[in-house]
Amino acid sequence: MLAIESVDKTYPNGVEALARANLRVNEGEIVAVVGGSGCGKSTLLRLAAGLDRTSRGRIRLDGETIEAPHAAVGLVFQEPRLLPWLTVAQNIGFGLSDLPRTERERRVREVLERVGLADYAARWPRELSGGQAQRVAIARALAPQPKVLLLDEPFSALDAFTRASLQEHLLDLWDAFRPTLILVAHDVEEAAFLADRVLVMRPRPGRFVAELEFGLARPRDRHGPAVEEAKRKILSALDRSLRGEREGEELAPAAAI
Amino acid sequence: MTAIETEIAAEETRTAAAEKSPPRRRGLRFLLGFVLPVVLALGWEAAVRFGLVQGRLMPPPSRVLATLYHLAASGELLRHVAVTSARVAAGFALGVAAATLIGALAGASKLARDLVDPTLQGLRAVPSIAWVPLFILWFGIFEQSKIILIAVGCFFPVYLGMLGAILSVDRKTVEVGRIFRLSTPALVRRILLPAILPAYVVSLRAGLGLGWMFVVAAEFMGASEGLGYLLVDGQQLGKPEQILAAIFAFAVLGKISDSLLAAGAAPFLTWQDAFAPRD
Numbered sequence: 001m002l003a004i005e006s007v008d009k010t011y012p013n014g015v016e017a018l019a020r021a022n023l024r025v026n027e028g029e030i031v032a033v034v035g036g037s038g039c040g041k042s043t044l045l046r047l048a049a050g051l052d053r054t055s056r057g058r059i060r061l062d063g064e065t066i067e068a069p070h071a072a073v074g075l076v077f078q079e080p081r082l083l084p085w086l087t088v089a090q091n092i093g094f095g096l097s098d099l100p101r102t103e104r105e106r107r108v109r110e111v112l113e114r115v116g117l118a119d120y121a122a123r124w125p126r127e128l129s130g131g132q133a134q135r136v137a138i139a140r141a142l143a144p145q146p147k148v149l150l151l152d153e154p155f156s157a158l159d160a161f162t163r164a165s166l167q168e169h170l171l172d173l174w175d176a177f178r179p180t181l182i183l184v185a186h187d188v189e190e191a192a193f194l195a196d197r198v199l200v201m202r203p204r205p206g207r208f209v210a211e212l213e214f215g216l217a218r219p220r221d222r223h224g225p226a227v228e229e230a231k232r233k234i235l236s237a238l239d240r241s242l243r244g245e246r247e248g249e250e251l252a253p254a255a256a257i
Numbered sequence: 258m259t260a261i262e263t264e265i266a267a268e269e270t271r272t273a274a275a276e277k278s279p280p281r282r283r284g285l286r287f288l289l290g291f292v293l294p295v296v297l298a299l300g301w302e303a304a305v306r307f308g309l310v311q312g313r314l315m316p317p318p319s320r321v322l323a324t325l326y327h328l329a330a331s332g333e334l335l336r337h338v339a340v341t342s343a344r345v346a347a348g349f350a351l352g353v354a355a356a357t358l359i360g361a362l363a364g365a366s367k368l369a370r371d372l373v374d375p376t377l378q379g380l381r382a383v384p385s386i387a388w389v390p391l392f393i394l395w396f397g398i399f400e401q402s403k404i405i406l407i408a409v410g411c412f413f414p415v416y417l418g419m420l421g422a423i424l425s426v427d428r429k430t431v432e433v434g435r436i437f438r439l440s441t442p443a444l445v446r447r448i449l450l451p452a453i454l455p456a457y458v459v460s461l462r463a464g465l466g467l468g469w470m471f472v473v474a475a476e477f478m479g480a481s482e483g484l485g486y487l488l489v490d491g492q493q494l495g496k497p498e499q500i501l502a503a504i505f506a507f508a509v510l511g512k513i514s515d516s517l518l519a520a521g522a523a524p525f526l527t528w529q530d531a532f533a534p535r536d
Contacts, residue, residue, distance in 0.1 A: 049436060051432060051435060051436065068438075069435055069436050069437070069438045070438075071438065074436070075436050077429070077432075077433075079429070081429055081430065081432075081433050083430065083433065083448070083451070084528050084529070085451040085452075085454075085528040086528075094433075094437055094447075095436075095437040097443075124527075124528050125528075126528070144437075
């Protein structure tokens with residue numbers, strides 16, 4: 001279980017990116033985080049990935065405090081961030097250098113087949129489309145078989161059609177490895193389609209303001225009534241959180257300037 | 258295979274063929290580079306033959322080639338070329354080693370950068386030839402002072418290239434290394450080195466070019482051998498064809514050494530997504 005325990009993060013420039021954040025994510029659960037820009041979503045993932053340190057509170061994975069990047073936690077960035085000097089296969093094997101060569105090659109092959117890019121093993125990143133590159137990035141994060149995979153708006157740069165197909169890909173991969181997924185969602189449809197639980201965040205300071213659980217079975221019909229209903233509920237929760245923010249600004253007009 | 262699959266396969270073959278231009282076209286492009294110098298040389302030759310210009314101070318290509326041939330036949334050319342090349346090689350090696358080391362230090366540590374960079378930038382503003390008298394006083398007129406002058410010439414572009422390359426390594430790429438928990442040596446080897454290599458190679462080529470420039474200055478300060486000596490000797494004895502022969506040798510050597518350097522680095526840079534169309 002991943003536990004975020006009353007975590008604060010204040011950056012050196014004084015921005016309170018996260019205040020009193022509490023969250024528990026069960027093994028194998030898919031959690032989506034939504035919220036406006038600057039609400040601390042990315043900060044949350046960077047802390048959980050061990051790239052940044054918390055200002056207060058702690059993040060624990062099965063009881064172990066995360067203070068630096070951890071072998072059991074993978075991260076997929078908003079951009080693919082493939083290493084341009086490595087082939088697709090070498091990129092996927094990047095986190096597997098501790099394994100013996102044959103085992104590493106077997107794992108890379110397996111993951112490549114899972115993301116449907118078996119024929120691209122020897123290509124350079126520059127030869128991939130945006131969607132393919134992000135698939136390789138997800139494969140790279142999954143190859144070491146992390147317990148927790150964090151995804152920071154991984155599909156936001158892609159067109160709607162590619163995004164939908166990558167969401168399906170992600171679910172396939174999740175089904176194969178069953179990692180815990182924490183996903184900063186690009187839009188409400190992504191959250192409703194993928195997640196077991198959706199958390200709404202608000203900025204200044206970044207914090208969780210609502211939690212929604214739908215209990216929908218998989219596979220889900222993206223355009224079915226259940227997902228539509230979930231989308232509507234997420235939207236109204238987001239709306240409520242934004243309205244709260246505006247009221248807050250009216251109460252303290254100086255804060256809006 | 259269905260008709261569509263056949264079509265796709267054919268399309269892929271065509272694309273592959275277009276990416277690697279056939280050897281015959283590459284040969285043609287190589288020859289294209291010779292058109293301008295050959296036309297100029299023939300024009301010059303003809304102008305002298307038909308008495309349009311005086312050939313005494315501007316000897317025609319035939320006389321330059323004859324001089325080159327005599328120098329080559331007597332073994333003198335090889336000796337001068339070998340001496341000059343050895344000086345460039347030694348100075349380049351020394352300058353590159355120092356620049357790489359100091360550039361890497363300055364790139365890696367802010368303290369080191371604040372300490373050495375202002376001084377080096379100040380020294381860079383000094384025209385390197387200005388050091389010649391001092392180097393002669395310090396190191397004498399023989400090999401040592403020449404090699405050090407060449408090393409100084411090679412140092413600055415490589416230092417700047419190394420420092421700039423390190424400072425411009427993308428934080429995002431480094432984070433990929435951090436997420437996979439690379440140790441510092443592994444981070445250097447697997448992320449930093451490949452990331453700085455393209456800019457470093459460019460700076461090496463710039464440094465080598467300056468190396469060839471400075472070897473002439475070094476050989477002007479007094480040498481009994483080397484292509485620079487041929488230049489001075491040609492001037493003092495009034496043999497312009499010898500000067501042009503030496504200049505021609507410099508052009509060939511510079512081009513060959515640069516091509517070797519580029520070709521040596523090319524296997525490590527095939528991944529680059531360059532703007533320039535590939536051969």
